Each structure stands twice: as C-alpha cells, then as structure tokens.
Amino acid sequence: MPQWGVADIQALLTARLRAAFDTVEPGADPVLRPSEHADFQANGALALAKRLGRPPRDVAAEIAAVADLDAVCASVEVSGAGFINLVLADSYIAAQVGLLAADERLGSRTAAEPARIVVDYSAPNVAKEMHVGHLRSTVIGDALCRVLVHLGHDVVRENHVGDWGTNFGMLIEHLLDVGETEAVEELSVGDLDGFYKAARSSFDNDEGFRERSRRRVVALQSGDGETLRLWRILVAESVGYFAEVYAKLGVLLNGADIVGESTYNPMLADVVRDLERAGLLVTSDGARCVFPPGFANRDGEPLPLIIQKSDGGFGYATTDLAAIRDRVGRIGASRILYVVGSPQAQHLEMCFAVARLAGWLPESVEAVHVAFGSVLGTDHKMLKSRSGATVKLVELLDEAVERAAAAAGERGAALAPDERARVAHALGIGAVKYADLSGDRTRDYVFDWDRMLAFDGNTAPYLQYAHARIRSVLRQAGDGASPAPVAPSLAEPAERALALALLGFGDAVDAVAASYAPNRLCAYLFDLATTFTSFYETCPILRAPDPERRHSRLLLARVTADVLATGLDLLGIAAPARM
C-alpha cells in the first residue's frame, strides 16, 4: 500500500481484517461492506463461527481485539449477531480527503490489468430511422466506454452499422426510381423512414419492382460497380445523418468507429469453409447450419445457427461470427462487449457457442452480452408516438431540449442567449441519458418526460443544479475557488458525512466496470449531491465562523463539484458551471 495518493479504503480495511481473521482461521474472508450502522461492517465472523462451531460474537470479539486498525479507525465494535462495526477516525478521513483534493483522478483507481476491450454499440441501420432502441445501446455503450477508458483500458469502439443485406436490393431500386439527386435530398434532411417505407411499399405491391430488387441484390453481392456506387450513396447519406444524431446526443462515436456489416462480407466464405473443415457444418432443409448443443426450437429439436441460407445467401449470424474472428484475431481483444437489447440474448449465446466450438473465441477471451430492456411509454407498452409509429430518436431529442428550455423558464434569464441554449441542451439531453442510465439496465423502463426533467429526485437536472450551485459559491469566494488541498475540519456531522461520501467515488467507478452497471455511479452521485445539500444547509461556507473553516468548507465544496462533474462526464452528461 503506497503512502502517497488516496487509499483504497475498502481494500486497506479488508487486508488488515484478513490478517486478524488469519489468527483465528487462515484464509477466512472478512466480507467487508459499507454499513448503515457504522462506516463499514465486516460480516465474515458469522460464517467463520458457523464453521468452527463457536458463538459468533466470541469469534468477532477475538478478531476485533487483534485487528491492527488503530491508525484508521476510531472504533471497532462487535454488534448484533456478530458483525464487526468499523468507524473511521475523523483524522484519517480528513487526511484522505486532503489527498483526494490533490488527486487529478479524485481517488478513482486504474485497472490492475488493463485490457483491450471491444465495445459493440449503437448499430443503426442504413436508410432506416434511429429509434429509442438505438438510444439505449448508444447511451449505455458510450457511458461504459468512458468508464473503461478512465480506468486505463484500451477501448475499441465499434459501430456495427446495418449496411448490407437483402433490403438493399429494394433500397437501391427505389433510389433509381426516385432519382439520385432527389433521393439524396430526401435522405440528407433525415427522412430515412419515408424513404424506407416507400421502398417497402413498392416491394410489397409491385411484382416488377420485386424482381428488379432480387436481381439488384445479386448484383450487389457479386460486386457490380454501378450497384456498389449506388449503395455507397445510401450509406454515405445515412452515415452523415447518424453523425448529426451523435453530435446532438454528445457521444464519442464518430466515423472512424463505423465497422458496418459490409466490412465482413469478404470474410464470410472463410467462415463457411472453416466451419466445414472443422466438421461443424450440417445441411438441414437446404441451409448450412451449426447446431450448438443446448439450444432447442419450439418442437424441442436442436436449434440451428444458420450459416448459409438455402439460396446461398448469408444471414447476420455469419457476419457476427466473422466479426468475432476479426475482433479476436486482428484487433487482439481480450474482451468483447455487446451492448445489444435483451431479445438478442439467444442469438448471441449461440454465436458465442459456435465461435467457441470453432476455436475462434478462446477461453482467454471474454464475450459479454451487455443486455438492456425496452423503453416503455407511460402506458407500460413499447414506446410509440401518438400516431402509433415508432418514435424517431431525433424528434425525441429535440423535444427533450425544448422541454428543458421551457422548464428552465426565466431562471436562466441572466444568461446570454447562446449560453441559455447550451444549458437547455445539457439539461434536456442529460435528462434523457440519465433516465436511461440510472436504472438497472436489464429491466424495461418507463419513459416519462415530467419525471426525467424534474429538478427534484434522482435526475440529471438535480445533479446539474447541485453542481452549478456549488460553482456559484466558489465564484463568489474569489480566489478561494481553488483552495489549496489540506485536511479539512470535520467537526460538524454534515462535514464528516460529506467527506466520507467523497471518498466513495473510486468504489462507485469500479462498481460500474465490474458489472457494466452505470446505475451504480448514478446512485453514488445522487447520494453525494443530497449529502452535499444537507451540508450546505447546516454549514455556511462563505460565512464560516473562522478562516480555517471557510477554507476547509470551500475545499469540500470544490471537491464535491469536481466529483459531480467528473462522474457526470463519465456518464456522458454535461455539467454547466452556471444555469
């Protein structure tokens, strides 16, 4: 444990307690947890006592007596059934906060073993509107990328854009029918849905169109030059449109991250060939399939992953397998995250299973489905617009900004118009993102404008407001805006509570990375903000009783603002200094 820098307090306490446990039974786990009854509690004595056939409180007392915690804890007591309650010494907390204040990382650690991690997220489709499903993938994936990068991992973002497949026959023919310039015009203003639906309609109602589309698919797949040129027009227009949405959303994704399905086209034949050689390929009803063990269809028969359709074409499973090979082989990923909706769970499991069978996904490489639930309307059904159509993502984002501007009302009247606009954008987009990130991602969540834009409760605007208010105090403090790091005074309970909360930032960031759960950071930030406002009510900062305390409280305020801003940034949410 280095003497400089902020300590990993949980790790430190665990190590000290482990040594004490070893005197009773070597190898026993202290099971340290934050506690409502003290600062931390160790539950390990209960399990140990059970194993030893001794009274739990006796075992706990024996451990507490020998634990080397004098420098860190003010009290170590046995409580309840046999819990060991730890209360940190104020002097220790103060010293740690002093170190935290001087630490650029605010106490967040770097990963012990940095890894190359591919994160597959967003994945919109060419010539198709982005909707709320893409919102979730984009927002969650982006937050995870930011956190993993912060922890020192080598993150490779990949946007698996749907830019290939049988649909493109129909889309290209529709492009020709409309006329190139007219089509570009339509797509460049973002009317992807109108374009797609018109193509679909022709396909469904016009036999001649249908036949042209089929021939066009063949031409596309065989690399016909003119067809490819037309295809590129569709891709370019759509990608330009995606970039606008990403800019509006404020995510890291850019053109360099786009690795569309078409990228893997040249690799598909190899996938078939190598599966064939490995003896995994079976022909069933004319289609070439792999039957990974453990999957059954509705009749209880083995469920195939279709590698090559009976018409010779490839489906998305083949592309996904090629992508796995590419990510492991060329990129050298040791972990691949798929930020994809829960309904795809079985498909991804099957792809992973086949890739393992084929040896393309070695045991050393982890493939994780970072699944998420659906976005529901207040009626608890899949979110739809008034007309019953899917909600366009851009319209949703624009509405968020408009509503935020309306909610801000006259409060931002002192700000210049362009700054007001930036604040409304930060509030609106932040609210949408935070609503998406603050719950358990695996569950469906209800999309409710009033709730997410409220300045009360666990929302982005509440956190952004708390941050802006602190910055305001710091500005008024003049040169106290960046107080020199010292060990703060913790005489008031609210000061101590705030200091302790600040020391939890590193754990919160680690928790996000450990289970790909951004809501853990949201919960931490909300708790920090409420702890701060309690402090703010009871402890005057600018009018503190003496200069030392004024300095100390300014420091606590400054560090709180920094943690809030850094935490929100890791979630991809802006924290304006004034609003």
Added chain:
RNA sequence: GCGCUCGUAGCUCAAUUGGACAGAGCAUCUGACUACGGAUCAGAAGGUUGGGGAUUCGAGUUCCUCCGAGCGCACCA
C-alpha cells in the same frame, strides 16, 4: 409447448451479488424562509418484496412449485 428475463410503498426506481429493522425520489401530510442559487432542507406516513414451500445462524437475492407480464424459439437483421 419449450427457453430467457422479470414481478419490491399509490407511482417511478434502489438494495454494494446471502447480511442487521427492505432504502430513495415523486405524490400526500407537518415543519423551516430577507435565501453562500428555495430548482432547498428537516420530519411524518406509506411494505406479508405476486402466492406457497425448501435450503441456513440469516433469503428481495439461491432452489422447487403455482399465478401474472414481456421477449425469443431456422433461412429478416
């Protein structure tokens, strides 16, 4: 039918992965204002964690079984 996910306060969500009396926020009710930004704070009330059973010192969490919801189940991605 099989599989996956889920069911927590009136509403929206937590619960550090098996730990103490299940926590917040809305909404409701009580208090506190010339306020370092009230876009606030303090407090009250609100629960048989869908029902039942099992495992153990200890279960919202694990297992079984019902009830209910959503999604998936071979040539769309």
